[in-house]
Amino acid sequence: MSKVNKSVPLEYSTEENDLKIFGFWVFLGAEIILFATLFSVYFSLVDRTGSGPIGKELFEMPPVLVETFALLTSSFLIGLGVHAMRIGRTKAMMVFYILTLLLGAVFLGVEVNEFLTYIHDGATIQTSAFLSILMTLLGTHGLHVTFGLLWGSSILMQVKKRGLNAKTANKAFIFSLYWHFLDVVWIFIFSFVYLKGVL
Amino acid sequence: MNMEELFAPMKEPMILGAAISIVVGAIAIVVGLTYFKKWGWLYKNWLTTVDHKKIGVMYILVALIMLFRGGIDALLMRAQTSVPENKLLNAEHYNEIFTTHGLVMILFMAMPFIIGLMNVVVPLQIGARDVAFPRLNALSFWLFAAGCGLLNVSFIIGGSPNAGWTSYFPLAGTEFNPGVGNNYYAWSLQIAGLGTLMTGINFIATIMKMRAPGMKLMKMPMFTWSALITNVIITFAFPVLTVALALMTLDRQFGTKFFAMQDGGMDMLWANLFWVWGHPEVYIVILPAFGIYSEIISTFSRKNLFGYKSMVMSMVVISLLSFMVWVHHFYTMGHGVMVNSIFSITTMLIAVPTGVKIFNWLLTMRHGKITFTTPMLWALAFIPIFTIGGVTGVMLAMSSADYQYHNTMFLVAHFHYVLIPGTVFGVLAGYHFWWPKIFGFRLNEKLGKSAFWTIVVGFNVAFFPLFILGLDGYARRMYTYSADTGYGPLSMVSFIGAIAMAVGFMLICYNIYYSFRHSPRDENGDPWDARSLEWATHSPVPEYNFAVVPKINQLDEFWYAKKEGRDITAGKYERIHMPNNSGAPMWMAGVMFLFSFFFVFSVWSLVIVFGVLTLGFMAYRSFEKDDGHYIEVAEIEATERRLRGEK
Numbered sequence: 001m002s003k004v005n006k007s008v009p010l011e012y013s014t015e016e017n018d019l020k021i022f023g024f025w026v027f028l029g030a031e032i033i034l035f036a037t038l039f040s041v042y043f044s045l046v047d048r049t050g051s052g053p054i055g056k057e058l059f060e061m062p063p064v065l066v067e068t069f070a071l072l073t074s075s076f077l078i079g080l081g082v083h084a085m086r087i088g089r090t091k092a093m094m095v096f097y098i099l100t101l102l103l104g105a106v107f108l109g110v111e112v113n114e115f116l117t118y119i120h121d122g123a124t125i126q127t128s129a130f131l132s133i134l135m136t137l138l139g140t141h142g143l144h145v146t147f148g149l150l151w152g153s154s155i156l157m158q159v160k161k162r163g164l165n166a167k168t169a170n171k172a173f174i175f176s177l178y179w180h181f182l183d184v185v186w187i188f189i190f191s192f193v194y195l196k197g198v199l
Numbered sequence: 200m201n202m203e204e205l206f207a208p209m210k211e212p213m214i215l216g217a218a219i220s221i222v223v224g225a226i227a228i229v230v231g232l233t234y235f236k237k238w239g240w241l242y243k244n245w246l247t248t249v250d251h252k253k254i255g256v257m258y259i260l261v262a263l264i265m266l267f268r269g270g271i272d273a274l275l276m277r278a279q280t281s282v283p284e285n286k287l288l289n290a291e292h293y294n295e296i297f298t299t300h301g302l303v304m305i306l307f308m309a310m311p312f313i314i315g316l317m318n319v320v321v322p323l324q325i326g327a328r329d330v331a332f333p334r335l336n337a338l339s340f341w342l343f344a345a346g347c348g349l350l351n352v353s354f355i356i357g358g359s360p361n362a363g364w365t366s367y368f369p370l371a372g373t374e375f376n377p378g379v380g381n382n383y384y385a386w387s388l389q390i391a392g393l394g395t396l397m398t399g400i401n402f403i404a405t406i407m408k409m410r411a412p413g414m415k416l417m418k419m420p421m422f423t424w425s426a427l428i429t430n431v432i433i434t435f436a437f438p439v440l441t442v443a444l445a446l447m448t449l450d451r452q453f454g455t456k457f458f459a460m461q462d463g464g465m466d467m468l469w470a471n472l473f474w475v476w477g478h479p480e481v482y483i484v485i486l487p488a489f490g491i492y493s494e495i496i497s498t499f500s501r502k503n504l505f506g507y508k509s510m511v512m513s514m515v516v517i518s519l520l521s522f523m524v525w526v527h528h529f530y531t532m533g534h535g536v537m538v539n540s541i542f543s544i545t546t547m548l549i550a551v552p553t554g555v556k557i558f559n560w561l562l563t564m565r566h567g568k569i570t571f572t573t574p575m576l577w578a579l580a581f582i583p584i585f586t587i588g589g590v591t592g593v594m595l596a597m598s599s600a601d602y603q604y605h606n607t608m609f610l611v612a613h614f615h616y617v618l619i620p621g622t623v624f625g626v627l628a629g630y631h632f633w634w635p636k637i638f639g640f641r642l643n644e645k646l647g648k649s650a651f652w653t654i655v656v657g658f659n660v661a662f663f664p665l666f667i668l669g670l671d672g673y674a675r676r677m678y679t680y681s682a683d684t685g686y687g688p689l690s691m692v693s694f695i696g697a698i699a700m701a702v703g704f705m706l707i708c709y710n711i712y713y714s715f716r717h718s719p720r721d722e723n724g725d726p727w728d729a730r731s732l733e734w735a736t737h738s739p740v741p742e743y744n745f746a747v748v749p750k751i752n753q754l755d756e757f758w759y760a761k762k763e764g765r766d767i768t769a770g771k772y773e774r775i776h777m778p779n780n781s782g783a784p785m786w787m788a789g790v791m792f793l794f795s796f797f798f799v800f801s802v803w804s805l806v807i808v809f810g811v812l813t814l815g816f817m818a819y820r821s822f823e824k825d826d827g828h829y830i831e832v833a834e835i836e837a838t839e840r841r842l843r844g845e846k
Contacts (some may be wrong), residue, residue, distance in 0.1 A: 019331045026434060030396060036437035037475075041446070041457070041468065048463030050456070112740070117677035120545040127453050129463035134528050151815070171821075 004166065009086050011173035013166045024174045027161060028181050035185050038137045039192065045129040052128035055197030058118060064194050067110045068186065071145075074103035075183035078176045085172060090164050093154060097172070100179065101152045104145055111142050134193070144182050151175060205800075211292065211357045218355045247780040249333035250320045252740055254340050256637060257273050258315030259630065261344060263708070265307040268351065270704060272300035274697055275662070281694035283682040293678035294361035295354065295380070301364030306391060307347045309484040309618070312626040314343075314398055317426045317487060320633055321402065323733035323740065324420045326411025326748050331404035333778040334820075339394040339401065341788030346391025349795055353383035357800065360384035363676065365473055365528075366447070367465040368458035369842035373451050379799050385448045386795035390788075392440050399433030402426060411732070413751035420754075421497075421510055425490025428514045429483050432521060436479035443472035452801055470532065474525035482521040484618070486514055488625025489556060492578045495558050495628055498729045499575040500567025503755060504560040520549050530598040539598035545591040547598035553589060557582060572727070573647035577628035580655045588616030591666070606676075611671025615662045627707070635726045638671045639739040640718040642710050650706035657699025664689035664696075722844060728757040735768050737842040743775045746835050772839075775830045783823075787816040787845070 004013050011019050046055070083097030115135065118124070125135045155175050159168045209215045232238050245253060258580040275296055279288045290294065300789065322330055330336050353359045360380040362371040371381050406427045410419070419427075447469070449455040456464040504510065526542040560582060569575070592614040595604055604610055635641045665673075673686050680686050725734040735757045736745050747770035753759060759766045794809035 017403055019408055022408055023331060023400055026400045026403050030438050031402065031432050033435050034442060036444040037439045037472070039441070044465060044468055045457070045463065048465065050462035052462070074223070125449075125453065127456075127462065129456040129459065129465060132449065132457050132464075136449065136455070150818075151821075154818055159821065 009173075010164065010166055010169040012170075017166055017170040020170055021174060021177075024109050024177055028177065031181060033142075035137075035140070038133070038140060039188065039195050042137050043195065044134045045133045047130070049130040050128035052131055053121075053123050054130070055134070055148070055193070058121075058123055059108070059194055059197050060114075060117075061194070061198060063110050063114055064190065067107065067114075068190050070103045070107040070110070071183055071186050074100045074107070075180055077103070078179050082173060082176050085164060085169055090159065093164070093172070094159060097152065097156055097159075099150055101156075103178075104152075108142060108149070111138065111145075115139075130187055137189065137193065141182065141185055144185075148175070148179060148182060152179070202669055205356055208356070213288075214354060215291070221355070239705060242782070243780070243784060245783045246785050247337075247714045249279040249329070249337045249778050249780055249784075250742060251322050251330050251333065251336060252637065254336055255320075257340060258311040258318060260308060260345070262308050262312035262315060262626075265303050265311070265347065266704065269300050269303035269308055270701060272296045272303065274701055276300065277690075277694040277697040279678060280686075281691045282681070283680055283684070285685045288678060290678045291361065292673065294363075294676075295359040297676055298360050298363050298366075298384075299350065299354065302360070302388070304351060304618075304791075305364065305480070305484065307343075307390065309351065309626070310395065311343060311347075311623045312630075313429075313484055313487045313622070314395070316338075316626060316629045316633065317398075317402060317429075319637060320629075320733055321423055321426050322405065322409070322734065323636070323744060324423045324731050325406060325409060325414060326732050326751070327405060327409040328744055328748075328775065329778065330401050331409060332401050334399050334781055334784065335367060335401055337781070337784035338787065339397040341784045342394030342397070342791065343350040343391045345788040345792035346387045346389070346394065347663075348792060349387035349390070349799075349837055352642055352796070353380060353387070357383065361590065365470075365477070368450075368469040369460050371447070371451075371469070372458060373458075374460075382448070382451060382799040385444045385451070386799055388440065389444045389448075390587045390791055390795055392437050392444070394788075396437040397440070399430040402430040403434060403529070406430075411748050411751050417508070417511070418751055418754045418756075421493035421507070422487070422490035422503060422731075424511055425486045425493075425514060426516050429486045432479045432483050432486070432518050434527065435522070436476045436483070439472060440476040440480075440601045441583055443469065446472070448798075452798075466562070467532065470529050471525065475522070478525045478528065479518075481617070481618075482517060485621045485625075486517065488622050488629075489514065490580075491625045491629040491632070492560060492581060493563075494729075494731065495574045495578045495632055496563050498632075498727055499570050499572055500564045501570075501728075502563055502567045503730075503758075504559070505565075507754065509555055510559055513555045517549060517753060518551040520545060520552075524549065527598070527601075543596055543598045547593055550589060550593050558588065572631075573642070573644055573651060574628040574632035574727075576651050577624045577631070581624045581628075584616060584620040584624075584655075584659070588613060588618075588620065604607065604669065606674055607669035608665040608673045608675055609673050612662050612665035612669060615658075615665075619658055619662075630689070632727070634734075635721050636724075636733055636738050636740065638715075640714060640720050640750060641726055642714045643718060646706060646710040646713060650703045653706060654700050654703030655697045657701075657703055659696070661693050661696025661700060664693045670695075705761030725761075728761075730755040732757050735760075737839075741838050741842060743777060743835070746772055746839050772832045772835045774832055776827055777830055778827045779825055781818060781825075783816060787813065790816065 006013070012021065077096050078100040081093050081100060084090075084093035085098055115138075118131075118135075123131055125132050152175055155168070155171045159172060162168055164172075209218060232241060245257065248254065250555070275288060276293070279285050279293060318330070322328070340676055357379040360366065360371075360383055360386075362376055362381060365382060366384055369375060371384075406419075406423060446455070446457045450457050450459065458464055458469045460466065493504055493510060498527060523545045524542060527546045528537060530539050530542070560578075567795075571579075591609070595601055595610060595613055630649055631642055668686055668689050671684075671686070673680070673684070688768050721738050724736060724738040726738075727734070732749065732751075733740075733747060745768060749756070749767040756767060764792040790812045791811050794806060797805040797809065
């Protein structure tokens with residue numbers, strides 16, 4: 001192992017760890033551009049509904065609010081998880097992470113149900129340009145959440161098996177950055193897709 | 200998929216011939232490797248390597264092969280148009296060839312050549328042991344190779360993309376383009392682009408975090424600066440391409456309506472997305488070349504670079520402007536006067552920082568003791584030829600005048616006058632310059648210079664006539680023309696120039712063979728008497744790069760240390776931590792290649808299988824225990840003694 005720096009949290013403690021966190025921030029920069037592009041396509045196509053429904057006819061707020069609360073709470077919980085990790089409480093950290101992932105699964109379940117409702121109502125990804133980008137934007141975010149569930153579970157398994165060390169702490173911390181990022185994207189989706197759509 | 204359709208391209212004799220030669224070549228390589236028992240060596244030393252130098256060499260090797268692939272496309276095009284009413288290629292085949300020529304040359308020749316040089320040089324210039332994420336770097340290379348393979352497979356199996364490298368909708372949509380060609384386009388660029396994005400992140404982390412002690416940002420060599428800025432552009436431009444290609448795939452394979460002509464679709468959206476990535480892409484391939492020229496001109500003028508700070512500033516300004524000019528690629532496609540005027544101004548603005556750089560290079564040479572080596576010749580030829588490309592670029596930037604030039608050979612001449620001296624001369628200069636660092640001997644100067652003259656003269660003979668033809672109204676991408684147009688004679692001149700260029704490139708390849716056999720081996724690691732840190736270590740560079748990481752007090756520390764007789768590599772050896780080799784990147788990229796290949800043909804069962812396998816590789820990497828290994832002091836001492844030529 002390379003030199004361990006005791007004056008910083010465990011997840012930053014080696015040179016390699018520090019590099020990985022920095023690299024992940026750069027990656028998040030690229031992710032911002034990815035979603036920014038999807039949002040600009042959304043704004044370009046939002047009024048181009050063809051013969052399909054417009055957002056106002058489509059959106060139902062109760063499930064969207066459930067999704068929002070699930071995801072925002074999960075982001076808060078993973079923050080607590082990182083805090084627990086920093087004070088060395090492995091078990092508490094794992095509980096917070098598990099709750100985070102469970103809420104992520106709730107979010108995903110509601111989102112899948114929402115998609116099925118749209119399709120049931122005859123609004124598919126092929127109906128109009130607006131629906132194409134709506135489902136692509138939501139779907140890209142949803143795929144990120146799905147990937148997060150797989151990734152987060154594999155990190156939890158490693159923490160359970162190997163305990164908290166410079167490597168697992170680093171992974172868990174980076175995962176928390178990813179999860180917060182998905183939350184931020186959702187806030188934009190909630191505000192600019194749903195709220196703007198129903199207003 | 201049905202077999203008939205799959206192998207339809209083979210009905211064309213020329214493609215059948217190419218396919219057979221590829222198969223024969225592959226068999227020859229396999230037989231050769233087996234006969235000389237080199238499989239183990241190849242796998243252990245190259246295919247599984249995470250060493251940035253070897254990855255760089257593999258990038259450059261693929262780039263050279265693709266230079267020939269793209270070059271053959273170019274020769275076929277010039278041959279087809281050399282005389283009026285030529286029947287060498289039919290319209291369909293010609294469309295495929297100009298499409299793949301553009302894709303191959305930009306994405307699979309220029310990009311990997313530049314990324315290859317960055318891989319070899321940047322960690323050495325900043326005194327690092329490797330890049331920040333060596334395993335990710337290997338994955339970047341293999342994903343690029345998979346994308347490259349996919350595009351090259353397309354012309355044998357299923358048909359090549361044929362809607363131009365820009366693939367504008369609705370032409371690229373399923374209505375006008377029902378085959379699989381453009382699915383290949385989307386997927387080969389997609390996976391190669393993912394690799395490039397990873398490179399971008401990797402090099403930003405490397406340059407920001409891994410510089411030798413004392414090397415402040417403003418003490419970095421200019422090539423490293425250009426690499427940093429380029430990788431920032433990569434990181435912010437490539438996600439746009441990722442989205443654009445994903446939307447293309449959705450439109451073509453899942454019937455969405457993004458770029459459709461009905462149900463609210465917007466075909467111009469594609470042109471915008473493509474060029475929001477595409478214009479920065481031009482600077483991605485040109486800024487590192489500017490960095491290479493800066494190193495070479497300063498080295499062979501025996502002077503420090505004139506205007507270091509303004510060089511950095513101008514690159515930063517160019518990188519910002521590169522995101523604000525994309526509309527100039529389609530002035531004629533129906534936006535208002537206001538939009539066109541704004542983009543005209545931003546486009547012309549780019550000439551200002553570029554002009555600053557040109558003057559800086561000229562002033563670096565002023566009063567310098569210039570030695571005319573091969574790399575320096577390439578740099579010298581670049582300045583006037585690139586200026587012609589730049590000036591015609593300002594002509595094209597004026598949107599009202601552009602209505603006259605748009606989609607003519609004038610435009611084709613312009614961008615070749617920018618990209619060939621800018622990028623191709625640049626990477627060739629860098630290739631000759633850094634070759635001894637990689638292999639420990641210089642390429643033969645005489646052969647290098649003959650190749651230089653053949654290519655430079657051939658280039659001007661090939662492309663200058665196109666300016667005139669363009670002003671005469673010769674539209675690009677036409678597979679033939681009638682004799683009445685009068686385009687015949689100059690087109691023939693252009694074809695002759697193209698042949699000369701081909702001869703020049705063959706000379707460059709022959710030079711590799713010749714120099715391997717005859718060049719004297721370099722003893723001290725600094726054959727050019729150069730300035731930056733990569734020359735402070737041995738050639739060829741040991742696995743760990745520097746036995747002792749040097750301390751940096753100023754720009755060109757190595758140069759001043761040489762003058763003052765200091766040895767900046769002296770010091771006490773400590774054991775060095777190095778990453779382990781791994782086959783996973785190659786196998787994972789192989790799986791992603793198959794995933795994309797079956798996606799192209801919509802074979803969903805296999806898409807799912809290989810998709811799950813890809814996730815499996817990620818899980819494997821996550822659970823894998825990999826702490827790297829140490830090179831012990833005794834081994835470092837032995838290596839250093841051997842490289843110094845002691846017994």
